[in-house]
Amino acid sequence: xxxxxxxxxxxxxxxxxxxxxxxxxxxxxxxxxxxxxxxxxxxxxxxxxxxxxxxxxxxxxxxxxxxxxxxxxxxxxxxxxxxxxxxxxxxxxxxxxxxxxxxxxxxxxxxxxxxxxxxxxxxxxxxxxxxxxxxxxxxxxxxxxxxxxxxxxxxxxxxxxxxxxxxxxxxxxxxxxxxxxxxxx
Numbered sequence: 001x002x003x004x005x006x007x008x009x010x011x012x013x014x015x016x017x018x019x020x021x022x023x024x025x026x027x028x029x030x031x032x033x034x035x036x037x038x039x040x041x042x043x044x045x046x047x048x049x050x051x052x053x054x055x056x057x058x059x060x061x062x063x064x065x066x067x068x069x070x071x072x073x074x075x076x077x078x079x080x081x082x083x084x085x086x087x088x089x090x091x092x093x094x095x096x097x098x099x100x101x102x103x104x105x106x107x108x109x110x111x112x113x114x115x116x117x118x119x120x121x122x123x124x125x126x127x128x129x130x131x132x133x134x135x136x137x138x139x140x141x142x143x144x145x146x147x148x149x150x151x152x153x154x155x156x157x158x159x160x161x162x163x164x165x166x167x168x169x170x171x172x173x174x175x176x177x178x179x180x181x182x183x184x185x
Contacts, residue, residue: 002049008088010038014050015096018058021150022065022104027120028150029054032157051155057093064097065104071097120156121148143168 003011017029031054035047064074075094078085085093122145129140146160163171 002045003053003089004086005043005045006038006050006053007041007043008092010034010041010043011089012092012096014054015057015061015092016100018054018061019096019100019104022058022061023100027118028156029058030156054155060093061097061101061104064101069101071101074101118150119147120150122146123148141165145171 006014014029014034017026017034020026021028031050032047035045035050038045038050069077071094074097075090078090078093084090124143124145127142127144129138129142131138141164143163143165144160145163146158148156148158150156
């Protein structure tokens, strides 16, 4: 039912991003940003529903790739279900699979899609807590780290955490160890 309310252009963009993710051209699908744009256009959909749709489409395309389905075979299978997809969705899926499905099916990893997440980006900032309700003079430094990761289905999420300076020094030391090990590989 939620697929029916998504405008065709946004549905096509979602399908394109999923195919690009499966072809390893982009790290994942930013459903939060796409959901915000869909909501701005006047459609009432939440990010959870859009994420479920993205997961279903990712499963659909990866299964079609694994089974090396032609465009017509995929469309026939989609039309044979009890709860058939809306015509605009089938049209978009047909077009996207016809244009880019061969690359997904030909991908050497089509039969073994990623089962772990992928690191996309990391941001950090240094802050100092000056005071609070219970303590007038904290002057407590901390580091906030935000990791952007794509889960196996391609959903991009941000994970944030704070560290004390000693924790950050340990974190940094571990990164230096990883870098030195990678240099020997």
